[in-house]
Amino acid sequence: MSGFTRRGFLVMAGVSVPAVFSFAQSAGDDPLLKALLDELERSRQLRVINGGGDEIPYFIAYTLGDQQTFSVAATLGAVTVSGANHQRVPIIEVRVGSYDFDNTGHIFSGAYSGSRYDTEPWPLDNNYQNMRESLWLATDHAYKAAVESIARKRAALNSVVAPGEKQADYSKSEPIVSLAKLDTPKIDEKSLSARAAKLSGIFASYPEIVASGIEISVNVGPTYYVNTEGTQLRFPDDVVWLTARAESQAADGMLIREGLSVASLDLEHFPGEAELDQGIRAMADRVKARWNAPVAGAPGDSFTGPVLFEPYAAAQLMAQLIGDNVRVPRRPVSEPGRQVNFTPSEFEGRIGNRVLPDWMDVIDDPTQTTRQGKPLLGFYPYDIEGVKPKTVTLVEKGALKSFLWTRLPGKSWTASNGRARLAASYGWRSAAISNLFVNASQTEPLTGLKAKLVQMCKDRDKPYGFLVRRLDYPFASGGGELQSLLAGARTGGSARAISPPTLIYRVYPDGREELVRGLRFRGVSIRTLRDILAASSETAQFDFVNNGAPLALLGGGGLLAPASVIAPGILFDEMEFERPQDQLQRPPIVPPPNAKG
C-alpha cells in the first residue's frame, strides 16, 4: 500500500432523501454502491458452520474511501519525492451479539488468529462482481474475528468482578440516505509540484535554517458508508494539506524547530500563492527570531507567573485542554491484572461542575462552514458511523454540560451527537472536536489584558510575566522530542503533555517584550482553566488537522479530522514553565555547504 494514507469524512454537498428507498433503487447506476448494498444484504446470512456457537451479525457497516491521492515533497527549491495513487480503502465492521453486548471493547477485539484472503489491494475498476468478491472475503474475515472476539470477551468477563453500572456496547441510529453526485476534481500535479518546489526555496535565504521541507498532499474522491440499519451515504471526501518544517540549531546546540500546517476541505479553497508565501516567510522569520533569542534560564530551572495567551495561542491551548478532554473513552475489558494503555478524560464524571469562569461558554459546531468569510475546517455532514453531527454546548456559564459522543454509550450518554471522526482501538471509534468556539461574555481589548499582566507582576514583585503568541501544535518537533515531552509530563504529574510554546516572551514592568527559548509548560491540566482571569475582545481562528496522534503530531497519517478552534486571548493568574534537562547536541563540525561568503 502507498504511504499516503489519509482519509477523512468531509462533505461539501449532500442531497438528502428520506430513507424509504429500497437498496436496488437507490444504488442507481453506481456499481460500487450496488456492490456494497448487495453484499451487505447477503452478509446478514453469515453463521458459524460446523463450529457450534450461534453468534449472528446484528450490525454490519461498510465504509469505502475511493481516493485519488497526490503527494509531493520539496526542499530548497527542488522536489525530492512525488507520487500519485488511486486506492480504495475499506473499513468493514461486523458486530455479533446484540447492541447490549457485542464483540467490541475487549483488548483483543478485532484480532483474528486465522488466515485472511482479503489483504490484496482492492479493485480500482468499477467492477461490480470484483467489488462483491472483495467485500465477501473481507466480511468473512471480519465476522470470524468478531466471533473470536466475543468469545474472548465473555471469557475475560467471567473472571472479573462485574462493574456496578452496565453500559450497552452500541446504540441504534436513525438511518440516513444521502447520495451526493460524484464530481471528483482533477489534481494538477505539475502545478502543485512547482508550487511546493518554489515555496521550499524560501528557506534557502535563511542561513539560520539548516534543514527544511515542504509537503503538499491532496486527497480527493468520494467516500461510501452503508450499514444494515439502512443508512446509505456517498459524498465527496476531499482534503488538501500543506505542511512545512524548518530546523535550526542555536550556537549553544539547542534545536529550534518550527512547523506550519495549512489545510482546506477542497482544492478550490486552498490558499493561493501569495498567502502561502507569506505564511512560509513568517514561519522562517519565527525560526530566525528564536535563533537570536536568549535561553530562559539553566536546565532544570522553573518559572511561575501570570501569563497572557494571545488569541491564536489560546486557541491552540484550548484545542488540547478542552479538545482532548471532551471525548470520553471507555476502558476496554481485559483479563484481570493485564496492563491496559488507557488515558481517561480529565472531565469524566464532572458534568455540572464548574470548569471555566462563569462568563465563558464552549460550543462545538460542525454545521458551520465559514466564519467571517473564512472557511472553517471542522465542517462535515456525517461522521464515520454514518451519524449527522449536531451542535453541542460543551460548557455553559463555566459549567460542564456535555461531552462529544460516538455511538458507544457511556456515563451521562444519551445518544451519539455525531462526533465519531477518528480511528480507535478495540472496535471503537474516537470522538474529536469540529469547530470549537470558546466564547467569553466579559472581554476587554488585548492591550488592557497586557496592562493587567504588567500590574500583576508589579503587585507580586515579579521581575516579569509571560506572553505566549504560539505553541508547537500540531507538534512539529518530531517523534524523539515528543517522547521526551510525554515522559516529562508524566514526571510533572500531568495526565497529558501540552505542546510547548514556540513564541514566548518575558513581559517586563515597563511593557518591554523579550522573546526567550527553551521553555515547556509544567503541570498544566484542566485545573489550570480555573485560573483564567480575563479574556480579550479580539479572537483568532486556529485551523489544524487532527490525526489522533499525541499533540496531533505533524505528518501523522490515518483517519483525519480537520478542525478549527476559535478563542479569545486569555489571561491566567499563574502558570509554571520549566527548562528541561535534555542533552544538547553539538553543532556540526563541518560548516554548512551553502554558506555565503
Add this chain to the structure above:
Amino acid sequence: MSALAQSPLTKILSSELERNFAALKQKADPAPYFLGYSVIDSETDVIIASRGSINGENHRRSRVLDTTIRIGSPQFDNYRRVGGQIPRFTATTPITLDDNEAAIKQTVWLATDRVYRASAQRLIQIKADEKLRAAAANEKASDFSEEKPQVAYKQTPSTKLNVAEWTTRLRKLSADFTKYPGALNSDIGLETERTVETLVTSEGTRLEHGRLFSRIIVSAGGKAADGMDLSTTETFETDDPSKLPSDAEILKAVETAGKNLTDLLRAAPADPFVGPAILSGRAAGVFFHEIFGHRIEGHRQKDDSEGQTFTKSVGKPILPSFLSVIFDPTQKQFGSVMLNGAYQYDNEGVAARRVPVVENGILKTFLMSRSPIDGFPNSNGHGRRAPGAEVVSRQSNLFVESTKQVSDQQLRQMLIEEVKKQGKPYGLLFDQVTGGYTTTQRRGLQAFTVIPLVVYRIYPDGRPDELIRGVDIVGTPLSSFEKILATSEKREVFNGICGAESGSVPVAAIAPALLVESIEIQRKDRAQDSPPYLPRPSAASTAAPGLAASGNGGAN
C-alpha cells in the same frame, strides 16, 4: 564510458565528499579514515490485476543517499562486530530528483554530520567498555580491506513501460483465474524497475552503474476444507520490459498456478515420512541458496553468535566430490534466461568476479565483502545491501555444477531403485519450493526454511504420481548435503529476491535436479479456521434466503 562522462550528481557528491572529508579529518576527534556516499536512483512501475480488475497501479521515482563513515583505522573501526550486532549508521535520506546542487549539498552535509556522530559514538563506546573491548579483541581479522578504487561511468538504458497497454492486457489475463473457483484470491503483478547507483568514496572510487529488472508474478491462494492454506506462484523475470512474456505464456502460467492450486486443494495431506527424494532444478536452487549459500557468507564466520557451520572447513570436503558451487555475478544470462544476481560492481564499489566456493566438494573460500575474516583479507565483490542498510556479504548467482549427471528419466529410475532398496512405499518429488530466511544463528534452530509448494509421491509400482499438500521439511542442512546421490544433466534457474541483514537484494540460483538419499518431512500446522462461510457471490446470490452452504475448499 570515459571518466569525462561523469554525471552532475557525481560531481556534486564528489565536491561535498572532499569538503566534508577534509574538514572532518582536520577537526573531528576521532577522525574518519574513510567516507563514502551512495545514491540509488530508482524508478518503478507496478501494476496489479485480479480477476479482471486493476487493483493497483503505481509509478514512483526516488533518489536516496546512504553515507558510510569509517573512524579509527582499517584494523579496528566503528564497524567492528561485537556480540553478533551489525551496527547501522546510515539511514536512507531522500535527495532532490533533479540535480539541484545547493539542495543536495545541504542534505549530504546533514547526513554526514548525523552518521559521523553515530559512528564516533560507537567507536568510543567499544574502546571504553571493558566487556565490549574484550569481545572485540577476540577478532583477529581487521575491519576493512584494502581494495583498488574503481572509476567507471556506465550508462544504464532508460526504459518506458507502456502502462496503458499492460493495464489492458493484465486486466484481461487475470480474468482467466475465474476458471479456478478454489482460488480465493489471485493476481498477476507486473513490476519494472530501473536502478542506478552513484558511488563516490574518499579512496577515489567514482562509479555510476545500474540495472533493469522486470518481473511478472502470477499467484493464487486458497484454503482447503480442513483449513490448510495453500498457494501457488509462477514468475517471469527479465531486464527490459520489452522482453516480458506474451499473453499466451502468461495464460499458461495462470493455468499452471490455477490447476496446481485446484489439485492441491483436493490433494491428500502429507504424512510424516523419511526416505529418498528428487528436488527439481528450481527446488534444488532454492535449497542451495537457503541452506548452503547463507552459511558461506563471510561475515557469519567472524561472528560468535552464528552457527559457523563451515568456518573451520576450508580445504575440507563439505559436499559430495562430484559437486562444485560457483558464485558468478558477471553472468547475465543462463541460456535465454536472465540471471537476477548479476551486477558489475558490488555496493562497496568492488568489481564483480567469478568465485568458485566449492570445487569437487572441497570448500575453497567464502563470499567476501570488504570486511575481512581470518585467512581471507580481501573482498571478492559480494558486499551488497539495499538502500538504508549496511553492507554485509551476500549471494549473487549461485551455480551448482555436477560431474555425476544422468538424464531426468534415469534420475527418476534411480529414485525408484532407492525406494525399493530402502523398503519405502514411495519416494518424493519436490517440484516447486519457495525459500525463506535461513536461521544461521547459534541460538536459533539450524533448520531449513525451504517451503515446499508442489510435492508428489512417486510410487515404485508404476502408479501415477500423487500430489500431496502441507509438506514441511524436517532436518538439518549438513545431513542433507551428505546424502546427494546424483544430479540431472539439465539445469534450471530460480530467480529471486533474498532478504537478510542488509535488506533485499536480487539473486539467482542455477542448479540441476538432485537425488537425495534421505529427506524427512512432516505435515505442516494448518490454520484452524474454515473457508469462507458464504459461497462466492454471484449476480444471482443477492439476499438469497436461508442458510448458505458451507464453502468446500473455497470451491462453489
